[in-house]
Amino acid sequence: MITIVGAGLGGLTLARVLDVHGIESVVYDLDSSPTARHQGGMLDMHEESGQMALRSAGLFDEFRRHVLTGGDATRVLDKHAAVLLEEEGNDKRPEIDRGALRDLLLYALPEGAVRWGFRVTGVRPVDSGHELTFADGRTEVTELLVGADGAWSRIRPLVSTDQPVYSGLSFVEIRIPDVAAGHPRLAAACGEGMLFALDDERGILAHREPNDEICAYVAVKQPSGWADGAVTRDELVGLFADWHPDLRGIIAESEGELITRPIYALPVGHRWSRVPGVTLVGDAAHLMSPFAGEGANLAMQDGAELAQAIVAHPKDAEAALGAYEAAMFPRARTAAEESASNLVDLFRPNGARRLADMFMSFAAG
Numbered sequence: 019m020i021t022i023v024g025a026g027l028g029g030l031t032l033a034r035v036l037d038v039h040g041i042e043s044v045v046y047d048l049d050s051s052p053t054a055r056h057q058g059g060m061l062d063m064h065e066e067s068g069q070m071a072l073r074s075a076g077l078f079d080e081f082r083r084h085v086l087t088g089g090d091a092t093r094v095l096d097k098h099a100a101v102l103l104e105e106e107g108n109d110k111r112p113e114i115d116r117g118a119l120r121d122l123l124l125y126a127l128p129e130g131a132v133r134w135g136f137r138v139t140g141v142r143p144v145d146s147g148h149e150l151t152f153a154d155g156r157t158e159v160t161e162l163l164v165g166a167d168g169a170w171s172r173i174r175p176l177v178s179t180d181q182p183v184y185s186g187l188s189f190v191e192i193r194i195p196d197v198a199a200g201h202p203r204l205a206a207a208c209g210e211g212m213l214f215a216l217d218d219e220r221g222i223l224a225h226r227e228p229n230d231e232i233c234a235y236v237a238v239k240q241p242s243g244w245a246d247g248a249v250t251r252d253e254l255v256g257l258f259a260d261w262h263p264d265l266r267g268i269i270a271e272s273e274g275e276l277i278t279r280p281i282y283a284l285p286v287g288h289r290w291s292r293v294p295g296v297t298l299v300g301d302a303a304h305l306m307s308p309f310a311g312e313g314a315n316l317a318m319q320d321g322a323e324l325a326q327a328i329v330a331h332p333k334d335a336e337a338a339l340g341a342y343e344a345a346m347f348p349r350a351r352t353a354a355e356e357s358a359s360n361l362v363d364l365f366r367p368n369g370a371r372r373l374a375d376m377f378m379s380f381a382a383g
């Protein structure tokens with residue numbers, strides 16, 4: 019039995035691809051149920067990673083049914099709402115709601131494969147593998163342990179002493195319901211897909227969602243700890259006081275909870291020496307800022323490729339983990355380098371111009 023800690027996209031992809039090949043696993047997650055929290059905004063699935071993983075999971079056709087048509091249209095604006103780039107989508111990187119994607123993987127698993135309400139609080143090596151301790155005091159020993167438990171992984175310390183470092187940038191996630199009828203100016207500013215408004219080392223990164231909502235990340239450079247305090251909507255609007263009203267309105271007319279998301283990253287090139295019986299996938303292995311748009315895609319690729327390596331080495335778990343890590347480390351480094359350099363480039367003067375140029379070079383290449 020393979021033990022996976024974390025029922026995010028990485029852990030669920032791993033469990034599903036193993037199941038497709040008849041290999042049993044159990045997934046533990048600290049959330050009390052699958053509906054315990056909102057899963058966040060839209061994700062674009064890349065051909066070589068997220069889409070590949072969905073094919074390996076036998077879920078590609080089902081995925082296509084959930085794609086938001088036109089959701090990959092892109093607009094890049096400066097703070098005066100001047101349009102620097104406007105592109106229709108081309109379906110190369112189709113967009114799907116993160117919750118729908120998670121459910122696709124989750125409900126493809128056998129009943130009971132995910133155990134909710136199991137927070138891992140400790141882990142230690144024992145003779146026959148690793149012993150997990152859960153918040154309620156229960157323990158479990160496993161021969162093969164996979165940490166898919168995200169940024170603040172409890173499993174990572176078994177292989178590495180590195181910790182995520184604050185990037186200096188914080189996101190505040192906001193939502194605007196009933197956009198088409200209730201907020202037509204904001205709907206027009208956002209377009210049918212993604213809006214990137216960048217200027218003055220700040221940004222509003224918004225996306226139209228299938229249920230006629232806009233989900234936006236308001237990005238601000240702030241000291242560490244800022245996001246831990248109570249950030250108010252008025253305070254946030256004030257930080258964009260000199261921005262065009264249609265952009266500022268995305269913040270001012272948002273409703274409900276403000277969810278702060280300080281952006282952390284592991285060191286670029288994070289890696290470890292092989293430790294018997296344990297490995298990591300996704301953010302646990304290579305947390306990076308979202309500015310390469312790769313984190314979820316890589317987590318799913320990791321899950322799929324680790325499962326395939328286990329299938330290919332049925333009697334030799336160490337060979338499987340070694341083969342998986344040998345391919346994972348370099349691709350994670352490349353993505354982490356890109357996301358670290360994009361974070362710097364987009365949040366300095368003329369960030370919108372640079373982003374528009376970047377999108378144009380993708381289209382040309």
Ligand SMILES: Cc1cc2nc3c(=O)[nH]c(=O)nc-3n(C[C@H](O)[C@H](O)[C@H](O)COP(=O)(O)OP(=O)(O)OC[C@H]3O[C@@H](n4cnc5c(N)ncnc54)[C@H](O)[C@@H]3O)c2cc1C
Pocket residue numbers: 023024025026027028029046047048049060061062136137138139166167168169170171172189235279299300301302308311312313314315316317
């Ligand atoms: C604002 C923002 C925007 C992003 N946009 C994109 C994007 O457009 N495209 C993209 O590809 N990526 C994006 N990412 C990155 C992406 O969200 C992550 O890389 C991805 O979710 C990682 O998946 P994961 O399965 O490794 O970890 P997670 O999704 O973090 O899942 C970890 C799971 O482990 C569980 N867990 C944690 N600790 C424990 C514990 N102690 N015991 C038991 N369970 C535990 C959690 O409850 C969770 O379910 C974005 C990230 C952010 C912050």
